[in-house]
Amino acid sequence: MGTRASCGELHTDSRSIGDTAQRRRGQQGARSPAAGAESTMAEQVALSRTQVCGILREELYQGDAFHQSDTHIFIIMGASGDLAKKKIYPTLWWxxxxxxxxEDTYIVGYARSRLSVADIRRQSEPFFKATPEEKPRxxxxxxxxxxxxxxxxxxxxxxxxxxxxxALHQGPQANRLFYLALPPTVYEAVTKNIRETCMSRAGWNRVIVEKPFGRDLQSSDQLSNHISSLFRExxxxxxxxxxxKEMVQNLMVLRFANRIFGPIWNRDNIACVILTFKEPFGTEGRGGYFDxxxxxxxVMQNHLLQMLCLVAMEKPASTDSDxxxxxxxxxxxxxxxxxxxxxxxxxxVGNPNGEGEATRGYLDDPTVPCGSTTATFAAVVLYVENERWDGRAGPPGRPEGTALRQPAHAPSRPGPALSPRGALHPALRQSPERAQGRGAPAVPRRGRGHLPAAVQAQRAGDPRAARRGRVHQDDDQEARHVLQPRGVRAGPDLRQQIQEREAPRRLRAPHPGRL
Known part of the structure; x- marks a missing residue:
């Protein structure tokens, strides 16, 4: 993992970026010994975005085949959709x-809607956060x-x-990357046509498949087999x-690089873990997909179960994706x-005291089928039955639990104390006052425009960071087994069971938000 954020300061173990920065400082000449520790601390200033991007470009283009000379075509399948306008186009712009x-990169949008580039721009530009100075770019x-x-x-x-x-390129080689921002119901037809008609003959090809990957375990397996028959793994x-997301990417560092958490991250000290996912808006025209x-x-079978794994798993042998x-x-x-x-x-349902979209409930969306019982809220209790988490939570013989809450004000310096200014009770000191052993160099406080190292690595195409965002077929299948029991345990669809049980007393959650 690239970074560890603690108490408002940034710690990084991104060696390649650090080495490049160190080489730059070395080229400026050696400092006098009189500067001492003060000059060392002066060097550890937050880098501007321009400096960070310059370092990333040096690392990215060092004689490697990423090459500015090749033509790259990024094809967004489903370019008119919500994911494309909110996430994909803004990321490509950044x-x-x-x-x-x-330099020779082209972006091609593809969808059923008859749109123009001007339409795509109007939909996505509000999410670009572009400044007036960036307008020419x-x-x-x-x-x-x-x-x-x-x-x-x-x-x-x-x-x-x-x-x-x-027609976009003149050279013999063009690499093509197809991003499927589409519902899985059309994956088979889309991938088949890409394979038969749109593959680059003189460059590499990549296919990015977004979640949800199939509707259930059976359709997921069927889809995996279909795509594997068309493309190499x-x-x-x-x-x-x-x-x-930066915090999700840093969960492993938060857990395994902080010694204070090692001995207490278990059933004896943690009563339960609550993963909450909320959105401040409704379907807003996406009812056809969502319903x-x-x-x-x-979100639960993919996003939240992946986060559960990062919180509950044991320390891996390395950060390699396998x-x-x-x-x-x-x-x-x-x-x-x-x-x-x-x-x-x-x-x-709609909030009568709200404004605009907040006054409309799920069934008020014209794209949602009349009388739909599709859940927009779900709360599920899961039990992890292994040595770390199985059994009664909390210290033996104590009926009450201990809740750890986020301090209202973070301390000005990083350290093992968890009770800054009395904001957290009880105070825990599971490690000595000073860290034992050498740690990563600190970069004091983020400055304006500073890019976290995890984001730097992701933007630079760091293969380790990119692979950590991938979902392997193995963990996708096991995640489906959680909500769809396998083998002899498989019975009626869980959703159907719950709907039958809840039918007389359906929970109506007020807008905004869904879990």
Whole structure:
């Protein structure tokens, strides 16, 4: 993992970035011994975004085949959708703005809607956070964008898309990356047409598949087998974009690099772990997609179970994706079958005291089928039955638990004390006042425009960081077993059981938000 954030300061173990920065300082000449520790601390200043991006570019382009000379085409399948406008287009803009994309890069949007680049810009630009000074660069970005409208199951549409991509470059080699920001119901048709019509003949090809990966275990296995029959495993990227968030990427460092947590991260000191996912908005026109999957398939089976694994798993042998995957699978196999009595489902209604969209409930969305019982809220209790977590939580003989709360004010310096200014009770000191052993160098306080190291690595295409955002087929299958019991335990669909039990007393959760 790239960073560890503690008490408002940033600690980094990103060696490549640190080594480059150190070489730069070395080129400026040796400092006099009189400067001492003060000069050393002066060097540890927060880097500006320009400096960070310059370091990243040096690391990125060092004689490697990432090459500015190659043509790269990024194809967004489902370019008119919510994910594309809120996440994909803004991320591509940030990479382009900071010079972290190859110079000869083109972005092609593809969807059924008849749109133009101007329409795509109008939808996505509010999420770009571009400053007035960046407007010229923004114009350059959209000049490299294009859009093709077509059906997802029509071979002629893909032939048109392929002709459009061939016209974008003059050289013999062009790499193509297909991002499937689509519901899994069309994955088979889309991947089949990509394979037959749109593959680059003189460059590499990649296919990024977004969650949810199938509707259930059976459809997930079927989809995996289908995609594997078309592409090599190294061409397939199953992505859970939630794993790319900085705090999620840093969970392993938070747990395993802080000695204070090692002896207390277990059933004897933690009564329970609550993972909460809330959004301040409703479906807002996405009812056609959401009603087919519901909240459990949309975020719980993927986002939240992946986070549960990071919180509950044992320390992996390394940060390699295969080692992390092995520990995740072990945790998922230890989760006992979900009982309907441990599940609560709900559906949000309009808030009469709200404004705008907040006054509309789920059933008020015109894209939602009339009378739909699809859950937009779900609360599930899971039990991890292994040595670390199994059994009664809390110290023996004590009926009450101890809650650790986030301090209102973080301390000014990092350290093992968890009771700054009396904000946290009881105070815990599980480690000595001074750290034992050498730690990572500190970079005092983030300055404006500072990029966390995890984000730096992700933007730079660090293969270790990129692989940690991938979801392997193994842990995807085990995650589905949690909410859909396997073998002889498989019975009626859990959702159906709960709906039958809850039908007389459906929970109606007020807008905004869904879990």
């Amino acid at each position: 990479l382009f703005r900071d010079g972290l994309l190859p 923004l114009e350059e970005f959209f000049a490299r964008n294009s859009y093709v409208a077509g059906q997802y199951d029509d071979a002629a549409s893909y032939a048109r898309l392929n002709s459009h991509m061939n 190294d061409q397939i990227y199953r992505i859970d974009h939630y794993l790319g 087919e999957f519901g909240i459990i398939r949309d 080692d992390v995957r092995d520990e995740k699978v072990k945790v998922l196999k230890c989760i006992s079958e979900v009982q309907a009595s441990n599940v609560v489902l709900g559906q949000y």
